[in-house]
Amino acid sequence: MNPHEYADEHRQQFLDELIELLKIPSVSTLSAHEADVRRAAEWLVAHMQQIGLQARLYEIAGHPVVYGEWLNAGPDAPTVLVYGHYDVQPPDPIEKWQSPPFEPTVRDGKIYARGAADDKGQFFTHLKAVEAILRTEGRLPVNIKFIIEGEEESGSANLERFVQEHQDLLAADVVVISDTHSRSLEQPTIVYALRGMIYMELEVHGPEHDLHSGTYGGIVHNPAQALCEIIARLHDSDGRVTVPGFYDKVRPLSADERDALAEVPYTEADLIRETGAPAAWGEKGYTLRERAGARPTLEVNGLVSGWTGEGAKTVLPARALAKVSCRLVADQDPLEVYELVRDYVAAITPATVTSEVRLLHYGHAAITDRDTPAMAAAIAAFEEGWGAKPIFAREGGSIPVVAYFQRILGTPVILMGFGLPDDGLHAPNEKLTLECFWRGIATAISFYERVTK
Amino acid sequence: MNPHEYADEHRQQFLDELIELLKIPSVSTLSAHEADVRRAAEWLVAHMQQIGLQARLYEIAGHPVVYGEWLNAGPDAPTVLVYGHYDVQPPDPIEKWQSPPFEPTVRDGKIYARGAADDKGQFFTHLKAVEAILRTEGRLPVNIKFIIEGEEESGSANLERFVQEHQDLLAADVVVISDTHSRSLEQPTIVYALRGMIYMELEVHGPEHDLHSGTYGGIVHNPAQALCEIIARLHDSDGRVTVPGFYDKVRPLSADERDALAEVPYTEADLIRETGAPAAWGEKGYTLRERAGARPTLEVNGLVSGWTGEGAKTVLPARALAKVSCRLVADQDPLEVYELVRDYVAAITPATVTSEVRLLHYGHAAITDRDTPAMAAAIAAFEEGWGAKPIFAREGGSIPVVAYFQRILGTPVILMGFGLPDDGLHAPNEKLTLECFWRGIATAISFYERVTK
Numbered sequence: 001m002n003p004h005e006y007a008d009e010h011r012q013q014f015l016d017e018l019i020e021l022l023k024i025p026s027v028s029t030l031s032a033h034e035a036d037v038r039r040a041a042e043w044l045v046a047h048m049q050q051i052g053l054q055a056r057l058y059e060i061a062g063h064p065v066v067y068g069e070w071l072n073a074g075p076d077a078p079t080v081l082v083y084g085h086y087d088v089q090p091p092d093p094i095e096k097w098q099s100p101p102f103e104p105t106v107r108d109g110k111i112y113a114r115g116a117a118d119d120k121g122q123f124f125t126h127l128k129a130v131e132a133i134l135r136t137e138g139r140l141p142v143n144i145k146f147i148i149e150g151e152e153e154s155g156s157a158n159l160e161r162f163v164q165e166h167q168d169l170l171a172a173d174v175v176v177i178s179d180t181h182s183r184s185l186e187q188p189t190i191v192y193a194l195r196g197m198i199y200m201e202l203e204v205h206g207p208e209h210d211l212h213s214g215t216y217g218g219i220v221h222n223p224a225q226a227l228c229e230i231i232a233r234l235h236d237s238d239g240r241v242t243v244p245g246f247y248d249k250v251r252p253l254s255a256d257e258r259d260a261l262a263e264v265p266y267t268e269a270d271l272i273r274e275t276g277a278p279a280a281w282g283e284k285g286y287t288l289r290e291r292a293g294a295r296p297t298l299e300v301n302g303l304v305s306g307w308t309g310e311g312a313k314t315v316l317p318a319r320a321l322a323k324v325s326c327r328l329v330a331d332q333d334p335l336e337v338y339e340l341v342r343d344y345v346a347a348i349t350p351a352t353v354t355s356e357v358r359l360l361h362y363g364h365a366a367i368t369d370r371d372t373p374a375m376a377a378a379i380a381a382f383e384e385g386w387g388a389k390p391i392f393a394r395e396g397g398s399i400p401v402v403a404y405f406q407r408i409l410g411t412p413v414i415l416m417g418f419g420l421p422d423d424g425l426h427a428p429n430e431k432l433t434l435e436c437f438w439r440g441i442a443t444a445i446s447f448y449e450r451v452t453k
Numbered sequence: 454m455n456p457h458e459y460a461d462e463h464r465q466q467f468l469d470e471l472i473e474l475l476k477i478p479s480v481s482t483l484s485a486h487e488a489d490v491r492r493a494a495e496w497l498v499a500h501m502q503q504i505g506l507q508a509r510l511y512e513i514a515g516h517p518v519v520y521g522e523w524l525n526a527g528p529d530a531p532t533v534l535v536y537g538h539y540d541v542q543p544p545d546p547i548e549k550w551q552s553p554p555f556e557p558t559v560r561d562g563k564i565y566a567r568g569a570a571d572d573k574g575q576f577f578t579h580l581k582a583v584e585a586i587l588r589t590e591g592r593l594p595v596n597i598k599f600i601i602e603g604e605e606e607s608g609s610a611n612l613e614r615f616v617q618e619h620q621d622l623l624a625a626d627v628v629v630i631s632d633t634h635s636r637s638l639e640q641p642t643i644v645y646a647l648r649g650m651i652y653m654e655l656e657v658h659g660p661e662h663d664l665h666s667g668t669y670g671g672i673v674h675n676p677a678q679a680l681c682e683i684i685a686r687l688h689d690s691d692g693r694v695t696v697p698g699f700y701d702k703v704r705p706l707s708a709d710e711r712d713a714l715a716e717v718p719y720t721e722a723d724l725i726r727e728t729g730a731p732a733a734w735g736e737k738g739y740t741l742r743e744r745a746g747a748r749p750t751l752e753v754n755g756l757v758s759g760w761t762g763e764g765a766k767t768v769l770p771a772r773a774l775a776k777v778s779c780r781l782v783a784d785q786d787p788l789e790v791y792e793l794v795r796d797y798v799a800a801i802t803p804a805t806v807t808s809e810v811r812l813l814h815y816g817h818a819a820i821t822d823r824d825t826p827a828m829a830a831a832i833a834a835f836e837e838g839w840g841a842k843p844i845f846a847r848e849g850g851s852i853p854v855v856a857y858f859q860r861i862l863g864t865p866v867i868l869m870g871f872g873l874p875d876d877g878l879h880a881p882n883e884k885l886t887l888e889c890f891w892r893g894i895a896t897a898i899s900f901y902e903r904v905t906k
Contacts, residue, residue, distance in 0.1 A: 010637035050477030076573045195667060199765040214648060214850030217780050218692075218750035219724060221734035224775070225688065225753045231678060232685035239671075270671060276661030281805040288672045297671035300738050301768050306755035307776050312652040312813050315754050322677070325767060327670050332584045352734040360765050397667030398767075439502060 003132040003445045004385075011438060015049070015111070018437070021086075021120050022104040022113040028063055028087035029154045032433050037063045038148050042088045044068075044148055051131040054144070058166075060158045063087060063150030069168070070130070071143045078374075078453040079143040081172035081411065083401060084123025084179065085152035088115035089426045110431040117423035121432035122178040122440065123148060127420055129444035145172060149401075152179075155231050156401050163332040163404045173453055174374040175405045178440065180395065180417035183264060185435060188386045188443070190378055191415040193293060193394040194402055196328035196365035198338045199301075201358045202345060203319045204230065210306070211316040216400035220316060224305040227320035230355065233348050234324075238284040240338055241298045241326075243344045246337065251330045251367075253294050260370075260392050261289045293394025297327045298341075324357075327396060334362035365409035366402040368412050378414050385443030416443065456585040456898045457838075464808050467581050468564070470500070473888070474539075474573050475557040475566040481516055481540035482607045490516045493539045497521075497601055504584040506599070516540060516603030520622070524596045527543075531827075531906040532596040534625035536854060537576025537632065538605035541568035542879045549881035550803055554869050563884040570876035574885035575631040575893065576601060578871055582897030598625060602854075605632075609854050616857045626906055627827040629857045631893065632759075633767060633870035635647075636717060636844065638888060640710045641835045641896070644846040644868040645830070646746060649781035649818035651791045652754075654811045655684065655798060656775045663759070664769040673769060674805035677758040680773035684802050687751055687777075691737040694751045696797045699790065704783045704820075706709065706747050708803065713845050714742045746847025750780045751794070777810075780849060787815035819855040821865050823842065830903040831867050838896030869896065 007014070026040035027033040041057055043063045048055035048068035055068035066086065071079075091114045099105035099293035104113035111121070126146070133140050149159055159402060163170060182189040200407075206223035207216070236242050253261075266289045268280040282291040301324065306317030326337055342357040349355040369375065370392055382390040395415075402413045418440035423431040454462070479493035480486040494510055494517045501508035501521035505787060508521035519539065524532075535758040544554035544567045552558035557566035564574070579599070584594055602612055616623060635642040659676035660669070689695050706714075719742045721733040735744040744750075754777065759770030779790055795810040802808040822828065823845055835843040849866075855866045872894035 063767060132649060176527065197667075197767070199767070206730050211728055212850060213752045213754060213778060214650070214780055214848070216724075216728060217752045217778075218727055218744040219733055219735045220730045221732070222753050224756050225684060227687075227756070228681035228684035228753065231681035234683075235678065237791060271669075275664060275669060275673055277673045278803070278807055279657050279674070280672055281641050281803045282672045291671040292668065295671060299666045299670045299767075299769060300675050300681065300759070301666055301766060302682070302759035302761045302770070303756040303773060304761035305757075306753070308755045308757035308761075308774075312776070312778070314650070314752075316752060317755070320756060321761075323765065325666060325670075325765070327667060336678070352730070352732045353729055395667070396670060397665060 001136050003136045004442055006132040006136045007128065007441045007445065014441070015434070018111070018121060018124050019104045019122065022115055023102055025102045026087050026150065027090050028151050030090055037087060041066050042152055044086055048127065048146065051127060052134045053130070058162065060162055062158045065150070065162055066146070066148040068146040069144065070140055073140055073143045076453065078140050078173040078451050079145065079171065079450065080451060081125045081147065081170055081175045082238070083175060083177045083405070084148045085119045085150065086148050087150045087153050088120070089153050093428060098429055106434070109435060110433050112429055112431045114430055116432035117419040118425040118428050118430065119152070119179045121437055122418045125178060125437060125440035126176070126444045128441045129448060132441065133448060134443055140448060142451060143172065159401055160404050163408045167409060170409055172409070174412050174451065175411050175413040176416060176447070177402065177413060178416050178418045180415050181400070181419035181421050181423060182417045183421065184393060185392070185420070185433070186381045186388055187264060188265045188388055188390040189393050189417050190390045191393050191395045191417060193330065193367040194361050194365065195396055195398050196332065196334055196363045196403065197325055197326040197398050198328065198334045198362040199323070199360045200323045200338065200341065201360060202227070202230070202324050203356045205318065205354045207318050210318050213314040213316040216316050216317070222316055222348065223353055224317050224320040226350065226353040227305065227322055230348055231300060231322060239282045240284070240297070243340050245298065245340045249332045249336070250296060252436065253290060258290065261294070261394065262287065264391055270403060272283065292330055292396040296329050296332060299325050301325050326397070328365045330365045330367040332365065334364060338362065363398050363400045364403040364407060366406050366413065372412065373452050374412060374414060377447055377452065378416060380450050381443050381447035385446035386439045416447070454589050455704065456589045457895055459585040459589045460894045460898065463845065470885070471564070471577050471792060472557045474577065475568055476555055478555045479540050479568070480543050481604050484541055490540060494519050494603055497539055497586070499598065501580065504580060505587045506583070511615070513611045513615055516670070517530050517601070518603070518615055519601040521599040522597065525592055526593055526596045529906065530595050531626040531904050532598065532624065533578045533901065533904060534598045534600065534623055534628045536628060536630045536858070537601045538603065539601050539604050540603045541573070542571065542606050545870035546881060546886045551882055559631060559887070562888060563886050565882055565884045567810065567883055569883050569885035570872040571878040571883065572605070572632045574890055578631060578890060579897045581894045582901060585894065585898055588900060591903060593691050595904060597901070598623065612854055613857050616861045620862060621807065623862055625862070625864050627865040627901070630855065630866060631850070631869050631871045633848065633868045634872035634874055634876060635870045636846070637873065638886070639841055641841055641843040642846045642847045642870050643831055643843045645823050645871060646783070646820040647784065647818065648746070648849055648851050649787055649816045650778055650851050651787045651815040652776070652778040652813045653791065653794065654813060655680070655683070655775045655777050656809050658771065658807045660769070660771050663771050666767040666769040669769050674803065675769055676806055677770050677773040679803065679806040680758065680775055683798060683801055684775060691739070692735045693753065694749070696793050699749065700792045702785045703749060706743060711743065714747070714847065715740065717844055717888060745849040747782055749782050749785060752778050754778055761864045762790065777896050780820045780851070783818045783820040784889060785818065787817060790816065808852070816851050816853050817856045817860060818858050819866065821867065825865065826863060826905050827867060829899055830905065831869060833903050834896050834900035838899035839892045
């Protein structure tokens with residue numbers, strides 16, 4: 001029996017084990033679930049040991065890190081580091097679930113539970129792949145390390161430090177993460193670029209205190225108005241960010257890459273259907289996919305000033321605040337872009353008010369070379385294990401841990417997405433399609449068999 | 454003894470009575486003070502009767518209206534309606550008062566108490582003027598009516614209806630209100646124009662729900678950004694409102710009126726000292742006084758969208774809301790101006806979002822002819838009673854009751870301000886300068902003696 005046959009024969013067992021894991025409400029952001037989070041970590045350690053890994057917990061400032069390894073493939077075999085997270089989002093609003101979030105239920109070939117796709121069901125495929133190979137061949141073709149954290153849903157606050165302090169432990173030739181989604185069952189997807197970000201507060205000050213808008217309206221520059229005037233100047237009418245130098249370091253899209261991104265079109269109609277927005281918008285000269293994945297952006301995430309309650313208050317506010325963030329792409333430097341934004345806002349702030357741009361946090365963009373042996377192995381693994389050639393995608397969002405691995409460990413990261421776009425992450429009725437689970441296991445097996453140093 | 458001599462001789466008695474009234478914490482907006490509000494009303498009825506008026510309460514939906522009259526001057530004598538309010542603002546923040554807000558205390562020739570200037574100490578001058586004339590001459594040269602309401606600080610919600618339903622009761626040749634301030638002891642001030650207003654909500658909608666700013670940033674027009682872009686287009690770089698037709702009905706300032714307003718200059722330095730704003734701002738071609746009093750404005754009173762809490766949330770908000778108000782001047786029609794704003798916002802809203810402008814409430818501007826016998830009497834009364842020629846001022850704010858009297862009763866309103874700019878209305882340590890109190894009584898006596906039909 002080969003590993004694929006083993007996996008096929010043990011589907012029910014694998015599903016039962018996943019259900020056991022999904023039953024543990026390991027909600028990392030709610031202190032009431034602290035014991036559950038630890039229970040999930042301990043369940044994983046035991047499970048890793050059971051399938052033949054050396055495993056233990058690492059206690060950190062927050063929820064413990066689960067670490068497991070099998071390093072007997074020898075120095076010539078490649079070392080793969082698999083990252084995942086065993087914590088889950090809160091299940092609210094709980095009344096919108098068709099079946100209880102922590103009573104996993106299979107309906108129409110999908111398993112419904114909080115964490116089914118994000119990320120328990122996804123990283124579990126790798127453990128099952130390892131089990132299938134070990135049980136049938138007695139050894140793995142690769143050295144493998146698992147780092148499964150418990151704080152992803154609360155921002156991986158302690159993971160950067162853990163990676164910093166455990167560089168030897170985590171040393172590998174490639175990192176594999178299954179925590180994204182494929183575009184469809186027929187279009188398995190490798191995300192090769194994630195955007196970085198800077199998150200800022202832009203605050204405009206005018207008078208020392210709120211003023212009566214009747215007495216002073218028309219003679220004092222209203223900070224809420226001035227904030228709007230500043231923000232309105234941060235984009236031109238072509239949807240481009242006007243901050244001088246903003247695009248200078250952006251790695252241009254090659255014709256080849258544009259072709260690859262265009263293989264699966266994403267139209268204005270798709271966008272309208274998904275979001276309900278009345279129309280598409282954005283930077284002229286780029287497709288929607290390119291705008292969202294390969295181009296940097298500047299967004300207003302929040303506005304607050306003056307009277308925001310019901311009804312009327314005739315205040316001329318003393319200050320106005322905007323939350324503003326930029327999504328960044330390679331090779332933009334977050335701190336450099338922050339300085340550009342800060343300086344431009346200072347330059348366009350009129351003398352009638354004062355302004356300040358504060359940096360709250362930042363992260364680097366991540367991009368993986370699509371032309372490496374590891375990537376070739378991933379492509380072949382999808383073809384064999386999933387049954388379709390994967391497409392390459394750039395993701396608009398940011399996964400900080402990817403940049404940690406790339407920047408701290410210097411290890412390329414391959415994002416093999418085993419979820420689907422409608423999995424309902426962070427929403428009620430989260431699910432994982434079982435066909436994805438089986439195909440994910442087969443793809444992982446094929447990847448371990450093919451990846452080289 | 455003439456009335457002025459009587460007033461001089463009875464200063465201590467007048468002050469003691471005012472202190473009695475100020476001790477009653479008639480805070481109209483706090484239900485805990487409901488009994489106190491009624492106590493103040495009843496105190497006033499009794500006091501009016503004591504000095505020789507017919508007086509009673511009118512029960513209305515909210516706090517009662519105090520009404521008093523003396524109508525024995527005959528049909529050829531003019532009838533004066535005096536308006537005031539016996540309710541006061543809450544005293545918070547109470548810890549910032551040097552002496553307790555409802556234990557009136559005289560320091561340095563000023564009486565400190567909540568309501569000292571707004572408005573108990575001001576309307577009380579008129580009662581003391583009436584008393585001084587009645588006690589010395591046995592009769593008044595005018596028919597007089599007092600309407601002292603108890604809901605001014607909560608927006609005079611029920612007064613419009615009361616005026617509507619009691620037009621005969623309130624019929625008069627002139628309304629006198631002492632609820633504003635004079636520029637200084639040396640510059641008694643007659644406010645002859647108040648601005649009207651429209652208060653609106655401007656809401657921009659984009660996607661149906663909040664979106665992830667990583668996934669959709671750059672391809673969906675961010676409603677917070679779009680709101681800023683719309684608001685930024687409501688003024689030009691000269692500080693003029695760009696809404697087409699906005700200024701069409703504005704009554705131009707005559708050269709004479711501009712000269713009168715310029716008599717007491719108000720400089721940028723004054724504005725900076727008063728507000729802490731870094732510079733003056735506003736419509737080119739007009740002085741600060743003209744901008745704040747004689748020109749219409751458009752203000753952003755509030756902004757709210759997306760994430761407004763601490764720290765970062767990478768949301769692309771589904772909607773953004775601004776509270777926007779216009780101060781209006783004669784002869785702008787509030788509903789017409791609302792329609793102009795609404796239509797212009799619709800016209801400049803891009804197809805990538807939708808917008809809506811809702812009218813919350815409105816009020817007409819009020820302006821009184823400066824060239825009438827009643828105004829001449831007021832000027833002469835200040836010269837005699839206060840000891841200085843009054844200046845004319847336009848107020849930027851809006852006092853709805855003034856427009857009620859003008860529009861419902863058709864009666865001109867004269868605003869004789871006996872307060873000073875630093876009285877601390879609505880703030881801790883509210884005070885009335887005693888010299889203002891004495892001079893106010895003398896001015897009121899002189900006014901009643903001089904006003905003609």
